[in-house]
Amino acid sequence: MPEEETTVESGEGREEEEVLFGYENELKEAQSAVNDYLWGKHKNIAIVSDPFAGRSTLVEYLARDYLTTTISFNSVMTEKAFISTLHDANNIIIMDNCHFLAMRKIGGFAQLDEFLKFLSKSDKLFITTWNTYSWSYLSAVKNLDEFFPKVIRLQPMNAESLKKMIISHYGDNIKYIDDAASKEKKLSISWKCVHITIPFSSTTRCIPWPYLNLSSIFHKKKRENADKLVFDRLTRVSGGNPGIARKIWDASIDYPKIELSSIKESTFNTDLSINEAFLLGIILTMEKIQLGDLAEIAGPEIDVEESLYILMNRELVAKEEGYYIINYRALKSVKSYLELNRMVW
Amino acid sequence: MPDGVLTNTTEQLTTLPFHEIGVETILYIVIIIVIAYILVRIISFVLRFVSEKIPGYRHPITMLIPLLKIVIYFTALYYVLFALIEPDITQLIAFFGLFGAALGLGLKDLLADIVGGIVIIFEKPYQIGDKITFGDYYGEVKDIGIRATTLVTPGDSLVTVPNYLVFSKAVSSGNAGNVAMMVIIDLFVDPEADAGAAMNILKEAVVTSKYVYISEKFPYTLLLDDFPYYKRIRAKAYVNDLRNEFEFMSEVTRRAWIEYRKLGIRPTSYRFPEADRDNFKRSFTKQARQDRD
Numbered sequence: 001m002p003e004e005e006t007t008v009e010s011g012e013g014r015e016e017e018e019v020l021f022g023y024e025n026e027l028k029e030a031q032s033a034v035n036d037y038l039w040g041k042h043k044n045i046a047i048v049s050d051p052f053a054g055r056s057t058l059v060e061y062l063a064r065d066y067l068t069t070t071i072s073f074n075s076v077m078t079e080k081a082f083i084s085t086l087h088d089a090n091n092i093i094i095m096d097n098c099h100f101l102a103m104r105k106i107g108g109f110a111q112l113d114e115f116l117k118f119l120s121k122s123d124k125l126f127i128t129t130w131n132t133y134s135w136s137y138l139s140a141v142k143n144l145d146e147f148f149p150k151v152i153r154l155q156p157m158n159a160e161s162l163k164k165m166i167i168s169h170y171g172d173n174i175k176y177i178d179d180a181a182s183k184e185k186k187l188s189i190s191w192k193c194v195h196i197t198i199p200f201s202s203t204t205r206c207i208p209w210p211y212l213n214l215s216s217i218f219h220k221k222k223r224e225n226a227d228k229l230v231f232d233r234l235t236r237v238s239g240g241n242p243g244i245a246r247k248i249w250d251a252s253i254d255y256p257k258i259e260l261s262s263i264k265e266s267t268f269n270t271d272l273s274i275n276e277a278f279l280l281g282i283i284l285t286m287e288k289i290q291l292g293d294l295a296e297i298a299g300p301e302i303d304v305e306e307s308l309y310i311l312m313n314r315e316l317v318a319k320e321e322g323y324y325i326i327n328y329r330a331l332k333s334v335k336s337y338l339e340l341n342r343m344v345w
Numbered sequence: 346m347p348d349g350v351l352t353n354t355t356e357q358l359t360t361l362p363f364h365e366i367g368v369e370t371i372l373y374i375v376i377i378i379v380i381a382y383i384l385v386r387i388i389s390f391v392l393r394f395v396s397e398k399i400p401g402y403r404h405p406i407t408m409l410i411p412l413l414k415i416v417i418y419f420t421a422l423y424y425v426l427f428a429l430i431e432p433d434i435t436q437l438i439a440f441f442g443l444f445g446a447a448l449g450l451g452l453k454d455l456l457a458d459i460v461g462g463i464v465i466i467f468e469k470p471y472q473i474g475d476k477i478t479f480g481d482y483y484g485e486v487k488d489i490g491i492r493a494t495t496l497v498t499p500g501d502s503l504v505t506v507p508n509y510l511v512f513s514k515a516v517s518s519g520n521a522g523n524v525a526m527m528v529i530i531d532l533f534v535d536p537e538a539d540a541g542a543a544m545n546i547l548k549e550a551v552v553t554s555k556y557v558y559i560s561e562k563f564p565y566t567l568l569l570d571d572f573p574y575y576k577r578i579r580a581k582a583y584v585n586d587l588r589n590e591f592e593f594m595s596e597v598t599r600r601a602w603i604e605y606r607k608l609g610i611r612p613t614s615y616r617f618p619e620a621d622r623d624n625f626k627r628s629f630t631k632q633a634r635q636d637r638d
Contacts, residue, residue, distance in 0.1 A: 106549040106604050140559040141552045274589070278555035297553075299600065340401050342525065342558045342585035 007072045022161035037125040044126040049154035052243025055129040068092040073100035077111045099134035133285040133344040156240025159231040175257040176226035239332045270337040275302045281343040288323040381421035407473035411489040458492040461508030476519040526587035533575040535611045550601040556593035558585040575613030
């Protein structure tokens with residue numbers, strides 16, 4: 001098995017007590033399913049989330065509590081060798097990033113089929129993690145959801161959970177600055193009635209006309225606390241995704257102070273051709289993919305390099321260590337565009 | 346209409362309080378008509394623009410266009426009438442009765458088209474953006490006007506079908522208001538070919554296509570049919586946007602045949618007589634559409 005494709009670790013139970021912020025309920029749900037297995041009720045688990053949402057962290061916490069074997073897939077699997085690892089593994093097997101078991105091409109489901117064949121004959125408990133869109137796609141195409149009766153979806157976090165998570169890393173001596181107050185004075189628009197006499201008629205009609213209420217600029221409403229405003233904006237910009245929130249936070253903070261205006265919402269040009277949208281969808285569902293794998297999926301009719309150039313130029317896709325990934329700032333726009341166009345579901 | 350009623354109606358109308366019709370009134374009417382026309386054009390343009398930006402809601406948004414057209418044109422008609430006359434309610438009813446009768450006699454086709462248009466808008470046998478077969482024509486509905494429906498055929502021809510035909514001709518809609526539409530893809534392989542392998546490849550070609558849309562509501566199906574000179578492998582699946590119907594068929598067919606060739610699955614060796622090929626293709630396409638609908 002090529003070393004760069006998978007990593008295998010054996011966990012021997014609890015090492016240290018740490019708190020998992022934001023996903024406490026999901027962790028309890030997973031622990032409860034594992035405990036059920038130990039008591040004889042077997043339900044394989046699928047943990048499903050968006051990219052950057054932290055499903056690997058969640059399974060790391062699970063691995064600390066139980067005797068497990070963890071197999072982590074790091075890129076597209078092209079060989080069935082990992083199956084032999086499953087034979088020798090502990091009774092509880094954690095398989096991280098299982099979306100790397102399938103490729104959206106003819107003949108691209110062989111690894112997944114092999115894994116599902118093994119799973120359906122096995123008494124072992126499989127705790128698997130999947131990308132949201134890959135999970136939906138494979139459930140529609142391969143009935144994946146039938147093999148994993150326990151599905152745990154990592155939902156977007158609210159501002160309070162994000163705050164707890166961020167403070168756990170940075171401490172609570174952060175200075176929050178509401179510098180956006182003066183920039184956020186919004187003009188309110190209301191409709192006023194303007195009476196106009198219709199030409200060649202004595203009738204007077206009321207025509208609605210937009211009216212700018214300038215007084216809102218001069219009579220400022222009392223604003224919320226700066227820290228609340230910062231985390232509200234961080235939640236909105238990151239879409240509640242903890243991984244993205246961390247990245248945005250890191251890019252915005254000038255330790256120990258963070259200004260509200262430094263957390264910026266970006267806009268992206270998502271007017272794409274069907275080929276570019278398809279490749280973007282593949283990158284979103286695989287989370288990270290190499291050029292060769294992308295070219296195999298795309299086939300000869302798509303000029304992959306040209307399309308990637310356009311996607312990178314528009315900052316929708318980034319390249320990291322030879323892999324193409326979705327630019328974390330663009331994830332919200334990419335998801336919304338691809339869902340609207342039914343390129344992912 | 347009985348004589349007494351007709352006399353009564355005529356009397357009502359002869360006493361209609363007509364305004365004095367001068368240049369100002371005519372200009373007023375012209376302005377109303379121009380405003381109504383411009384408003385319809387602007388609303389159509391804006392709604393079409395918005396609908397293209399949100400493909401999932403293309404149909405509900407574009408269906409507002411014919412509805413708003415009717416509202417705007419009838420409002421304009423109301424203003425025009427009241428610029429000419431100022432009737433009381435009895436006179437108004439009498440006027441519309443006679444106006445309707447005049448239209449019915451003189452412009453009955455136009456009236457039938459308008460009524461057909463209203464029926465299409467409210468009953469929705471098809472909507473703007475649907476792919477429909479209307480009489481002998483197949484294409485995407487571009488517009489539902491007051492008088493006629495405009496279709497764009499796969500060959501990019503614009504076909505105008507009078508709305509009244511909705512009463513007499515069968516209309517089939519391939520997607521019934523949805524952006525996703527079922528597409529049937531048929532591949533004909535040699536009768537000796539491994540049908541299981543051929544079906545599996547076609548299935549994977551369909552589910553990995555960039556145009557496919559699969560969910561519980563939009564499932565895909567694979568079927569095998571044995572004919573004397575060939576085996577027909579048929580895939581039924583939904584295309585994510587009906588505008589990609591033919592690209593979907595072409596992409597899946599091309600990719601499946603590349604894989605068939607690798608496995609030695611050959612196309613049927615049966616050759617239709619030259620003269621029959623076009624007829625076969627035409628009747629076959631028609632049959633496939635009927636199977637889908």
